[in-house]
Amino acid sequence: MTDVVSEKPRRGRPPVSAEQRQQQRLDISRHAVRLFAEQGVAATSGEQIAQAAGVSERTFWRYFPQKESCVEPLLTKMIDAFCAVLRAWPPELELIDHLRATYSPVPDTSSDEDVESVLEVVRMTHQEPALRAAYLVLRERAEDALADVLAKRLDLPLTAVEVKIQAAAMSAVLKVATDDVAHASVEGVTTEALEGHREQMASAVSRVLRGLSQLR
Amino acid sequence: MTDVVSEKPRRGRPPVSAEQRQQQRLDISRHAVRLFAEQGVAATSGEQIAQAAGVSERTFWRYFPQKESCVEPLLTKMIDAFCAVLRAWPPELELIDHLRATYSPVPDTSSDEDVESVLEVVRMTHQEPALRAAYLVLRERAEDALADVLAKRLDLPLTAVEVKIQAAAMSAVLKVATDDVAHASVEGVTTEALEGHREQMASAVSRVLRGLSQLR
C-alpha cells in the first residue's frame, strides 16, 4: 500500500552487476562463435561451448536459453553502436550529414577487436538457418529502438503507423548494407569497405526517409 | 557425359506430386496452428500434432523439420498471394494503382477459408518468440521473390544493391501493414479492415519506391 520503491534493507549476496553479466555473456559468445565458424552450428554442442568457456553446461544454458542466442552479444554490439549514433542525432542536422560525420562502424576507435567476428557472424547467418532466424529477431528488436528515436523526432506516438513504417524501412536498408559490407570483407576488413558501407547506408537511409516523409 | 536431362525410363512408384505434398503439409499445418493457439507452442508436442493430423510422429518430422515450420504453409499462402499480384503488375501502370485495382488480401474470392487462421498466426508471432523467428525467415524468403520482380522491372541484375534495398524496404512496409491488419482483426475480419490494409500498404509502398527511385 504505502511504499513502492522504498524498502531497501538488502541482506544477502548482491546480484552481479548487469555489466559483469554482459561481460560474461560476451566471453562465452566469443568461444561459441569461434566453434560455430570452425565446425558449423549443428555440430557444436552446448556441452562443447560450455567447456570451451570454462563453465558448466548448466550455467551455459542459464546464460543462453537457446544455443543460437550465443551470437547475440556480438551482434548487439554492432546494432547498439548504430542506435547510439542515431540517438545523438541533433535536431538541426540532416540525417545523412549526421551519419557521414559520426558513424564509423568500428575501426578507428579501435575500441573493438570483435569487428571481424561480428562480420563473420553476419556471413554465417547466410549458411546457417538457425543463426539467420536469431539475427532477424535481433534486428527487429533494434527496429524498436529506431522507432523510439524516430517517434521523438517526428513528435508522434510510438504506435503511429508512420513511425513504424519509417523504422522498418530504415532497418531493412541497414540490413542490406550490413550484409553487403560483411560480404565485401570476407578477406579481411578494409577501411574502404567500411567507408563504402557508411556512404551507402547514409544515402539509402536518406532516400527512404525522403520518400516516406511525404506523409498522408 | 552424354545425357543430362534425358533417361526417363521410370520404373517404380512415382513420387507424389508437389501439389499433393503441399496439401498434406497444409492439412497438418491447420491442426498445428489450432493447437498452438489453444495451448501455446511450447506446450504442444510434435507427437500431439502428429496424432491430431493422423500421421505418425516420424512422418510429421519429415514434413516439418522443425516444429515452428508448421506455420509456414499458412503464412506462405498470404505471401504468395501478394507476390502473384506483384508479378502481374503491368509495366505501364503505377504500382499504387495496380495494387488498388488488384490486391485483395483474400476475402471476396472466398477461395480461402484460412484468412482467420493466417491472421491468428501473425498475431501469435507477437507472443511466441519461436514463431516470430520462423515468420521473419519466411518474410525474408518473400523478399527474394520481391527482388526478382523489381529486378525485372528496373532492368537490373538481382544482385544490384538498389534492387535489394527496394525489396527490403517494400517488404518491411508490408510487414508493418500486415501486423496492423492482424491486430485490427482480433475480433474477426471485416471488409473495412482489409480495405484499409490495402490502402495503407499501397500508399506506403508507393512512397517508399518514390523515395528510392531517385537512384545514385
Place this chain on the structure above:
DNA sequence: CGATTAATGGCACTCTCTGCCACTAAATGA
C-alpha cells in the same frame, strides 16, 4: 505376378533445454 522405387511407421539414439536440489560465494548483523 515379380521387380522397382516411394512413402510411411517404429525404434533407438543424441542433443537441447528445464526443474530441482545441494553447494559455494558474498554480503549483513549480532
Place this chain on the structure above:
DNA sequence: TCATTTAGTGGCAGAGAGTGCCATTAATCG
C-alpha cells in the same frame, strides 16, 4: 567470528526435439 540471508553454480534426472536406420506397405511397370 559466526549465523543468516540471498545469489550464483554445478550435478542429475527427465521431457521433448529431431535424426538415422530398417522393416513394411503402396504404387507403378513389364
